Amino acid sequence: xxxxxxxxxxxxxxxxxxxxxxxxxxxxxxxxxxxxxxxxxxxxxxxxxxxxxxxxxxxxxxxxx
Amino acid sequence: xxxxxxxxxxxxxxxxxxxxxxxxxxxxxxxxxxxxxxxxxxxxxxxxxxxxxxxxxxxxxxxxxxxxxxxxxxxxxxxxxxxxxxxxxxxxxxxxxxxxxxxxxxxxxxxxxxxxxxxxxxxxxxxxxxxxxxxxxx
Numbered sequence: 001x002x003x004x005x006x007x008x009x010x011x012x013x014x015x016x017x018x019x020x021x022x023x024x025x026x027x028x029x030x031x032x033x034x035x036x037x038x039x040x041x042x043x044x045x046x047x048x049x050x051x052x053x054x055x056x057x058x059x060x061x062x063x064x065x
Numbered sequence: 066x067x068x069x070x071x072x073x074x075x076x077x078x079x080x081x082x083x084x085x086x087x088x089x090x091x092x093x094x095x096x097x098x099x100x101x102x103x104x105x106x107x108x109x110x111x112x113x114x115x116x117x118x119x120x121x122x123x124x125x126x127x128x129x130x131x132x133x134x135x136x137x138x139x140x141x142x143x144x145x146x147x148x149x150x151x152x153x154x155x156x157x158x159x160x161x162x163x164x165x166x167x168x169x170x171x172x173x174x175x176x177x178x179x180x181x182x183x184x185x186x187x188x189x190x191x192x193x194x195x196x197x198x199x200x201x202x203x
Binding site: 041056060064 | 067068070071072074075076078079081082083084085086087088090091092093094095097098099132136140
């Protein structure tokens with residue numbers, strides 16, 4: 001069995017994101033209100049996660065230094 | 066290594082995990098809109114022993130960066146899932162890897178991989194129960 005390279009893992013990540021975006025597009029045609037609700041909630045989660053992500057990048061920079 | 070180089074390296078590492086992280090957050094939004102919160106409460110009944118078992122099982126199956134498990138765990142808490150289940154979920158996510166098990170067997174051996182994953186699964190439940198018990202004491 002071959003272990004996945006970093007580039008392959010990154011590609012899988014983009015595939016995953018693409019599938020989720022397709023699900024959003026699918027939901028938009030079925031139930032636009034639910035799609036808007038999902039997107040609003042996701043944006044709210046993004047807003048709460050961004051400060052933590054900045055802190056993670058700072059910590060990663062310190063460990064790389 | 067200079068600060069600038071260290072920052073660029075960190076940025077690249079973060080950029081690598083960004084698609085999955087964005088996907089997970091979007092998926093949480095989707096789940097929140099489509100799946101009613103009562104559904105989670107049907108799965109997680111509030112049982113002190115059954116909840117961590119289910120949480121650890123889900124955490125063992127799913128794989129990814131630990132940060133993603135914190136985001137998902139936080140949303141589980143918001144919909145009313147018990148802390149013991151979320152703790153077991155996070156510990157199992159980090160320590161048990163069913164998806165990576167074939168690779169672990171290949172590199173470290175079948176016996177080791179199975180014992181490590183099995184013990185990690187059991188201890189994720191014990192750690193979750195102990196964490197919640199200690200938090201209750203504090």
